[in-house]
Amino acid sequence: KYKTAQKRFWHPMGPPTPGNNGDTLIITSSDGNYVTDVDNNRLLDGVGGLWNVNIGHNRVEVKAAINKQMDELAYYQMFDGIAHPRVYDLADKLIEMFQPEDMSRVLFSSGGSDAVETALKLSRQYWIAAGEPKRTKFISLRNAYHGVHMGGTSVGGNNVYHMNHGPLLAGCVQVDTPWLYRNPWDCEDPEQLTKHCIRQLEEQIQFHGPDSFAAFIAEPVQGAGGVIVPPDSYWPAVRELLNKYNILLIADEVVTGFGRSGCMLGSRGWGVVPDILCLAKGISAGYIPLGATVFNKRITDAIENSQDFSGMIMHGYTYSGHPTACAAALAVLDIVEKEDLPGNAKKVGAHLKEALLPLVEKFAHLGEVRGKGLMLALDLVVDKATREPVNPMDGYANRIAEAAKQNGVLVRPVGTKIILSPPLTLTIEEADKMAAALETAFSSVN
Numbered sequence: 001k002y003k004t005a006q007k008r009f010w011h012p013m014g015p016p017t018p019g020n021n022g023d024t025l026i027i028t029s030s031d032g033n034y035v036t037d038v039d040n041n042r043l044l045d046g047v048g049g050l051w052n053v054n055i056g057h058n059r060v061e062v063k064a065a066i067n068k069q070m071d072e073l074a075y076y077q078m079f080d081g082i083a084h085p086r087v088y089d090l091a092d093k094l095i096e097m098f099q100p101e102d103m104s105r106v107l108f109s110s111g112g113s114d115a116v117e118t119a120l121k122l123s124r125q126y127w128i129a130a131g132e133p134k135r136t137k138f139i140s141l142r143n144a145y146h147g148v149h150m151g152g153t154s155v156g157g158n159n160v161y162h163m164n165h166g167p168l169l170a171g172c173v174q175v176d177t178p179w180l181y182r183n184p185w186d187c188e189d190p191e192q193l194t195k196h197c198i199r200q201l202e203e204q205i206q207f208h209g210p211d212s213f214a215a216f217i218a219e220p221v222q223g224a225g226g227v228i229v230p231p232d233s234y235w236p237a238v239r240e241l242l243n244k245y246n247i248l249l250i251a252d253e254v255v256t257g258f259g260r261s262g263c264m265l266g267s268r269g270w271g272v273v274p275d276i277l278c279l280a281k282g283i284s285a286g287y288i289p290l291g292a293t294v295f296n297k298r299i300t301d302a303i304e305n306s307q308d309f310s311g312m313i314m315h316g317y318t319y320s321g322h323p324t325a326c327a328a329a330l331a332v333l334d335i336v337e338k339e340d341l342p343g344n345a346k347k348v349g350a351h352l353k354e355a356l357l358p359l360v361e362k363f364a365h366l367g368e369v370r371g372k373g374l375m376l377a378l379d380l381v382v383d384k385a386t387r388e389p390v391n392p393m394d395g396y397a398n399r400i401a402e403a404a405k406q407n408g409v410l411v412r413p414v415g416t417k418i419i420l421s422p423p424l425t426l427t428i429e430e431a432d433k434m435a436a437a438l439e440t441a442f443s444s445v446n
């Protein structure tokens, strides 16, 4: 039925057609923690969209909130001094939620890439307002993913997204990711690794000039880069170093925000307070696109009090504060809090990881199971001793995912890894089902 249409659009991040696996999976409906495909197979959703279907599919509370808002006011723009009630409600809600971070303002957008771009531009404006206009550079992590706009691409740390799209933004410096399994120092001790990373970060800051940096941007736990969880000591040490050189910390919480890593914010898991939060995905959990950049009082005050701008930020989107998206987000966040989904992600995520860890002993090509909360990665290797990743072109991850699908579970093959990012509403029983399907998959695939 869809054969002709399949040749008419280009898959994001992939070949035009068919899909990445050589065969397009057409999903036609979804409910709770399950999706159903065009052949009527009902699959436990171990993928959760793109790290964003946090409250499960087809929730009546969100549908009701969307319908009510559509009836009242589906959309109106927010330029020219115009606003509407839901955007105020959601801003109130977010600032209340992020009081521990002393957050004071929100700038809404349509998604994660927008939220990152806003944060980068905002941090530059902050330094102009604060009287240090030479602070324009950004420092970030290799292997990071910060969306697809030109700023986010430039601070992103994966060459795959750099090639074919240059020249990138000037003044972007990168340092190594705090990754215990693979790092340039072959270091397996978490404390030591933090020390190596902090020393390298400080060297780069000094080399380029401490007064030239606007901000350090990073994901508290890298998602697209392969679910990299830094050592306990890493984030507090980064914050301390940034304070020493007066550099802003932008936390890209697009994936980790609203519970995925087992805390309401990824950064809170380390007790670290960023200056700017980039939020999207889980804020509206896939129901309607929405992004938000939240910033603290230091930034608000500097810009508001600046003579140069008369308190203006010349940056905004047609869909900034989209009323229906805001209504959806309010209903989503209500569920996140009432059902304590960060707590559930922590509990069920720990259970799922425990269930998967024994598979590392059992299967020759499973090098590591890692993650925090309900963001997990299974690292596929040619050889456990060398930790050399499988060749993505061999399609091993795709075959594992296909076998898991035959066992009723959808998981995400990404080259050298299997990624798990299910709804945060996942139950212990469903986690067991997911682990069992993966065990069968690893047993049956060569």
Ligand code: PMP
Pocket: 050, 111, 112, 113, 114, 116, 145, 146, 147, 148, 219, 223, 224, 252, 253, 254, 255, 280, 281
């Ligand atoms: N930042 C991070 C950490 C992300 O993982 C993503 C998306 N995967 C983005 C930004 C970009 O978000 P979007 O795709 O909504 O533009």
